[in-house]
Amino acid sequence: MPSQHCYSNSPHRRALKGVKVIQTKPISPKQRQILEAALALLSEVGGTGLSMRKLAERADMRLSNVQYYFPSRDDVLRSMVQLYFEECTDSIHELTAASDATTTEERLRYLVRLGLSHGETLSEMCKIFRELWAVAGRNEAVHDCLMDYYRGFADVVSIFIVGREVASSVHERVKAILIPYFEGYSIAAPSLSLSVDEVEDMLFDMIMQNILSN
Amino acid sequence: MPSQHCYSNSPHRRALKGVKVIQTKPISPKQRQILEAALALLSEVGGTGLSMRKLAERADMRLSNVQYYFPSRDDVLRSMVQLYFEECTDSIHELTAASDATTTEERLRYLVRLGLSHGETLSEMCKIFRELWAVAGRNEAVHDCLMDYYRGFADVVSIFIVGREVASSVHERVKAILIPYFEGYSIAAPSLSLSVDEVEDMLFDMIMQNILSN
DNA sequence: CAATAATTAGGTCACTTGACCAAGGCTGTC
DNA sequence: GACAGCCTTGGTCAAGTGACCTAATTATTG
Known part of the structure; x- marks a missing residue:
């Protein structure tokens, strides 16, 4: 069992259910x-x-x-790459299951806070992701794995926030703003003047008003 | 002289004016x-x-x-890292100077389009940035260089879009949304269902309505 | 318990690597 | 022409590397 503390601050959790898993x-x-x-x-x-x-x-x-x-x-x-994405997937599932947020606002707030939590310090997980991004740029198999992981992660995120009964265009927009932002924030955060709380509020407002307003 | 075509699609340009340049x-x-x-x-x-x-x-x-x-x-x-960031910096300056956009909307549109342009294919530059992110996670000097680069890049971006006479809080918000997003988009774009044009429109609208609306 | 399978350990090989050394060639200066 | 500086080249060394081999030990099975 991996040390769970590595993943406790990690939003990148996603089911690799659709991935062709070589290792059975x-x-x-x-x-x-x-x-x-x-x-x-x-x-x-x-x-x-x-x-x-x-x-x-x-x-x-x-x-x-x-x-x-x-x-x-x-x-x-x-095997390392596979195991890692499987475990990240499990963790995102656990984190979303553990949330007692009930409204869309609460759920968005929870996820945004989670997704920005690795911007403050360079966690082990961020380092590993950075290495995997680099490897994925050189190795197509890893790149495919990474994309599958993101698709699953994005699914979990959007379903958690807006539920299953919402139009898919809303899902796609939530995914398209949050997933890249979380990844990019982990890279660029130390260079920004806005605090993580300010960024959280800004991102939350932008999504509430432009994507989730009916 | 580096082959300029490597940089023609690149938004990551920034002046390393404030960096302690060892090589004089x-x-x-x-x-x-x-x-x-x-x-x-x-x-x-x-x-x-x-x-x-x-x-x-x-x-x-x-x-x-x-x-x-x-x-x-x-x-x-x-030396390679230094040279690379210097040249990225020069290129962002050239790209912003080359734009004939006049209004804030046009300028935002121009920059967003530019920033998302590397999401479609994994350019050489994206690969290099991925490697540098990974190295920066292991090497503090490179990390500092990277952060300085982003600060400069962010300055160029926000000044280009909103001008110098706007409140600094607007600058900080424009930076805090665009810089992480551009980086993250280069990573996650292939996994998203939204086309780059759709993402461009969405990002543009979100920024216009939440950050640039007076 | 004997036989078999699984696991552990040490050894070897050809190759790669960073760092360092010495020599030769070229150019400019006195 | 002698010398110094710069540049280019080939060579060497010790350490590290992936892959492979063999033998001993341990665990499992019938």
């Missing part, structure tokens, strides 16, 4: 140990810098043992 | 050749994967020759 059997505890070490290393040394030897050391295992479970470095990387 | 002498043609090769390689192999030997090959020079101009790999990386 559950991963063993050792495999999980390795993949968690890989994720920790990814944010420190990047994708290319992630070596099997570094990984073995981080996972407190011998190189050969790591290679037993993942015969190639590519196997590690692929 | 002009770079030689050979140094520029090397740094351009480095940028090309960065988007292919990432920061960590960028080796001096790969660089020498890409720059059509011998390894030792590269090392003559840049004694360490760290020197290459640092």
